[in-house]
Amino acid sequence: MALGWLIRFLVAAVLVRMAWKFFSGLLEGAAERPRVAPKQGVMLARDPVCGTYVDRTRAVSARGGGEVHYFCSEDCRAAYRQARRGSAARA
């Protein structure tokens, strides 16, 4: 008999927990809705040399082929320029 009560108690506890989660979720959702989503995140650009994603505002940049490329370091920029020079010489 004691086991039956224990199970009932556990089931009730789980139900209360679920209900609490549901309602707190509703409240959080209602509170968060008017807030504007942070659209301006970090502007990431892909380093064409090593493939790393870099923050455009802090990255080393170089113009090439009518667009701006961003690099994680001076080394990557130098490598990119060298590669371009090489391909230009070939072409």
Ligand SMILES: [Zn+2]
């Ligand atoms: Zn890089």
